[in-house]
Amino acid sequence: MxxxxxxxxxxxxxxxxxxxxxxxxxxxxxxxxxxxxxxxxxxxxxxxxxxxxxxxxxxxxxxxxxxxxxxxxxxxxxxxxxxxxxxxxxxxxxxxxxxxxxxxxxxxxxxxxxxxxxxxxxxxxxxxxGAAIGQAPPLGKADVLAVIAKLGASRRDMRDKALLWIATDSWCRASEIVAFRVRDIERQSDGSSLLFVHRSKTDPYGQGAYAYLSGPGTEAVLAWIAVAGLRRDDPILTKSQPNGKIAPLHPSSLSRILKTCTNRADVSAHSTRIGGVHDALRLGCDLTSIMVAGRWTSPEMPARYGRKIRASQSAAAMVSAAYIGQKTE
Known part of the structure; x- marks a missing residue:
């Protein structure tokens, strides 16, 4: 070879x-x-x-x-x-x-x-x-749900709820999130939905993939679609102002909205993707299922995202827990 x-x-x-x-x-x-x-x-x-x-x-x-x-x-x-x-x-x-x-x-x-x-x-x-790669801080499911619980019922809050649910459920990249259109939602019998990802960083030729959206996430997204009067071919995430031009948000807007909603300057649109990996590792999910969820083609990135969690779950942590009663993550 x-x-x-x-x-x-x-x-x-x-x-x-x-x-x-x-x-x-x-x-x-x-x-x-x-x-x-x-x-x-x-x-x-x-x-x-x-x-x-x-x-x-x-x-x-x-x-x-x-x-x-x-x-x-x-x-x-x-x-x-x-x-x-x-x-x-x-x-x-x-x-x-x-x-x-x-x-x-x-x-x-x-x-x-x-x-x-x-x-x-x-x-x-x-x-x-050094060759270390900077990483956005994680925003896990609990963090995002706490933020959603504080949002009200205004038009802007409903848009932001839909955005937060999509981000925390789907583990999608910012470019993928803003590309979703109403027609990309596929309802499931249990109340959840699948979101069709037409194209992504790891799929430049558009073979397509699916991302998950929970039942509550589906309800929040559908509520926003109804309030905004969006049609089948419209982007799901648009500006929140009424009677405004219906156009997809720019990927950079997602980070700005996340910073505003969480009142944290350090988070970005990638934080929910990293937080999802952290949550999955804490729950004992294997790397293969994590790759499927995040649509990674190799284990390198999810392994890098989860290196802190994996260290706290390592053999060294288990030995410490067994001998001195130190709790592992």
Whole structure:
């Protein structure tokens, strides 16, 4: 397998070299087609992020006397990594390297980010500044239910109740939550519902998946739909003002609403997703069922979200409980 991957990389590099030596007119045609196909292949948010990163890289190169036009010398990219170290997270640096790699792919030049000097620069940054990934604080079911209980019956409160129920029941990402439309609710015989997730971060091609919505959550969402007069194709979560334009909320609005409802500045729209994992681990749910609930394609993220809970449930915690009576989570 490793040999085949090695051969595939050699073939890819050979193709890049061959194209780089082609006549200028042919290269320009390929680059134009690459740009057009990228517009269809990548999500709009990905393209916006890519363009922003390239603008930042070009500005840095200009300020430091480097030519930002591909092909960029790997030593320049390594110097850029050194410059970013300690200023932004290592995962963000990796994202910037992806954009520089994509810039070179779009021009059919060898990728300087694969050069060993760049790899060593990134390793050095991680070793010096750490590679820990920040995590939003969890908002578990009990936290959210306490917030819902304090909300009243105003139009805004009813919208916020629907939002909170969807967030705490479905474990969906902010982009998925704001994308739900009335037609995506599928009622179940026990009073609960399924929410159809058309597209997500881990499902860019729209195979679709389902998220759970409890009985009380379904009642709150249907009550909001009735008050807002939403139709089948309308987004479920809209602005709460009456007679306003019916349009989906922006994902960033979810974090703002959660901060307002909980009166906490540290939470975000991801907090209910992390809180769901914490609750599940406390209840003894296995990692596979957690992956299904959150629609993760690998155990890496839910395991990372639950590392504090899993430490308190570890063999060390069990031994302590057995010998000194210390309670485990």
């Amino acid at each position: 490793a040999h085949r991957e090695f051969d595939r990389e050699n073939e890819r590099q050979a193709t890049v070299v061959q194209i780089s030596q082609a006549p200028l007119e042919h290269r320009e045609q390929l680059m134009a087609e690459y740009r057009a196909r990228s517009e269809a292949a990548f999500a709009p948010s990905t393209l916006r992020n890519y363009r922003m990163i390239i603008r930042l890289f070009v500005a840095w190169c200009t300020e430091n006397g480097h030519n930002p036009k591909p092909p960029v010398d790997p030593r320049v990219v390594a110097e850029y990594v050194d410059f970013l170290g300690g200023k932004i997270k290592s995962t963000t640096i990796e994202c910037r390297l992806w954009a520089i790699s994509e810039l070179h792919r779009s021009h059919f030049y060898p990728n300087p980010c694969r050069h060993r000097l760049v790899e060593l620069a990134l390793m050095g940054v991680k070793r010096t500044y």
